[in-house]
Amino acid sequence: MALEDALALGRLMVLDTGEHWEPEPFQVAVIDALCRGVDRVWLEIPEGNAKTTLAAAVAIIHLFFVPDADAPVAAASRDQTNVLLRQALGLVRRSPGLPERFRCFEGYRRITCPGSAGRLQVFAADAGTGDGVIPTLAILEELHRHPSLELYRTWSGKLLKRRGQILIISTAGEPGAEYEQAKTAAIEECARQGEVHREPGLTVATMPGFEMRLHALAADEDLEDLEAVKRANPLRAITIDSLQAKRSEPTWNRQHWARFTCGRPARDNDSAIAEAEWLALERELIPAGEPVAVGADFGWKHDTTALVPLWTPAPDRRVLGVPRIVVPPRDGTSTEPARVREAFIAIHRVNPITVVAMDASAGGAQIAEWLEAEPGTLEDGSPDYEQGLGVEVVEVPPTNTVQTKVYDAWMEAVRNRWIRHPFDDQLTQHVLNAIAKPVSHDRYRFDRPNPSRAARHQDRRVIDALIAGSSVHWQQTASLDDKPPPLDLSAYRITTL
Numbered sequence: 001m002a003l004e005d006a007l008a009l010g011r012l013m014v015l016d017t018g019e020h021w022e023p024e025p026f027q028v029a030v031i032d033a034l035c036r037g038v039d040r041v042w043l044e045i046p047e048g049n050a051k052t053t054l055a056a057a058v059a060i061i062h063l064f065f066v067p068d069a070d071a072p073v074a075a076a077s078r079d080q081t082n083v084l085l086r087q088a089l090g091l092v093r094r095s096p097g098l099p100e101r102f103r104c105f106e107g108y109r110r111i112t113c114p115g116s117a118g119r120l121q122v123f124a125a126d127a128g129t130g131d132g133v134i135p136t137l138a139i140l141e142e143l144h145r146h147p148s149l150e151l152y153r154t155w156s157g158k159l160l161k162r163r164g165q166i167l168i169i170s171t172a173g174e175p176g177a178e179y180e181q182a183k184t185a186a187i188e189e190c191a192r193q194g195e196v197h198r199e200p201g202l203t204v205a206t207m208p209g210f211e212m213r214l215h216a217l218a219a220d221e222d223l224e225d226l227e228a229v230k231r232a233n234p235l236r237a238i239t240i241d242s243l244q245a246k247r248s249e250p251t252w253n254r255q256h257w258a259r260f261t262c263g264r265p266a267r268d269n270d271s272a273i274a275e276a277e278w279l280a281l282e283r284e285l286i287p288a289g290e291p292v293a294v295g296a297d298f299g300w301k302h303d304t305t306a307l308v309p310l311w312t313p314a315p316d317r318r319v320l321g322v323p324r325i326v327v328p329p330r331d332g333t334s335t336e337p338a339r340v341r342e343a344f345i346a347i348h349r350v351n352p353i354t355v356v357a358m359d360a361s362a363g364g365a366q367i368a369e370w371l372e373a374e375p376g377t378l379e380d381g382s383p384d385y386e387q388g389l390g391v392e393v394v395e396v397p398p399t400n401t402v403q404t405k406v407y408d409a410w411m412e413a414v415r416n417r418w419i420r421h422p423f424d425d426q427l428t429q430h431v432l433n434a435i436a437k438p439v440s441h442d443r444y445r446f447d448r449p450n451p452s453r454a455a456r457h458q459d460r461r462v463i464d465a466l467i468a469g470s471s472v473h474w475q476q477t478a479s480l481d482d483k484p485p486p487l488d489l490s491a492y493r494i495t496t497l
Helices: 003-012 025-035 051-065 078-094 150-156 178-193 226-231 240-247 254-261 275-279 337-350 365-372 400-415 425-433 455-461 464-481
Strands: 040-044 070-075 103-105 110-113 118-124 137-141 165-170 195-199 202-207 210-215 292-297 305-314 317-320 324-326 353-358 392-395 435-438 444-447
Touching: 003 025, 003 051, 025 040, 025 051, 025 165, 025 210, 040 178, 051 070, 051 078, 051 110, 051 118, 051 137, 051 165, 070 078, 078 103, 078 110, 078 118, 137 150, 150 165, 178 195, 178 202, 178 210, 226 240, 240 254, 254 275, 275 425, 292 337, 292 464, 305 337, 305 464, 317 464, 324 337, 337 353, 337 365, 353 365, 353 464, 365 392, 400 444, 400 464, 425 464, 444 464
Parallel strands: 040 165, 040 210, 070 118, 070 137, 137 165, 292 353, 353 392
Antiparallel strands: 103 110, 110 118, 195 202, 202 210, 292 305, 305 317, 305 324, 435 444
8 A cells, every 4th residue: 555545545534624634744654654564553642633533544544445454443442432433434424435435334333345345343442352353454542541452462463464564542651551561661672673763742663563653742841831742742733822721721630731731651630649749759868877667568479568668857857768679479479478578687787677567467477576586696796687676566457547547647748748758769659559549538548549460450559668658657657746735833833731
């Protein structure tokens, strides 16, 4: 299929505005990559840049020119598939000459082209429903919203059967999500095997058989710089004025703006702690030698074990240390307790541990016994920490009564900027992953965003360092609000009866 022929057919299509579609340069770049035979073409672009129109138009073009075409199109949900299907049906019905060449079966979510014996079929994102498809062009819309990348992998594995292609069209996802991990890995692979070209508002990563185009602000660009935001939104209809109007809406939200308008990966608004709020806290490291309390949260088969030091030199200066995260094998076996003991010892050698706040019921009873046991003495006179650390262990129960207090104390400290932290990537990930789970009409506790323990969801659901850090924070600071009663001198006067 020649690019000129594909664009000529595209220009015959009539949009819902009544105008003929004139593919814009960023859209032409995608169509060109497909016409050149690139196996996998990946477009990431902010919302409002006519992604669905492009997906529908590309499917129709492919269906028209490729003999016996099989063009499955998958959106993230049933509702989104209906939007995409209506867009494709509308392009066919409104465009001169196309209704005679295509047959539309809306109830079956299908469009056929008798002249080429091709078929377009719309699916919801479910790897099972797409298993029997052998695509010539598979289109995955809003891949970041798909429940997993299984459908992408399923269809990718079948490309060789008919020399097929895959087109991904999406917006940015959530940090740590499977989609973002796959995107990062692809860019790194392109840097090794091909080329990564960056310019303001656009990154193009290529290697044999693969081309990725990312329209987004660079990490050092200001989210409030509307000229920079415009560069990441190449559609002509999006202007600085329209962006300013969007920015001025009363319901404007920074996280949504960053992700869906600026192309920056950002977490959904249900995160308990906003990314901007966490990153606005002061950076500080615990000096070596300072005694610390440590919060511990244990996970043995699926979740991680997290140990978080806390140094509190003043009520308004509560410094979290670099956490020790022990990741289980996740192969059906459990973390060896020795690895957890080693993590405690590593902290203790740098900052002597005075107390450990933990939930011993979470498989930590033996660890608690070891923590409280006095260390032995080695031949050279140094402590034998294999015998124990000789520190106090304080129970922090997992009950709602206690955990709502843990939540309240932590959120108050974040709001007032009493907490300082080392800007450690793992600690930040665990903190920002957490959601606020209501336990009554006005009380909350920290919880995981995804109940699934499937391997592909683990990086998005880990909050163990937050649980550990917030537990020891509550244990160490709960008494700060308990002011001693004022001194009553009359109680000490000697009187004559």
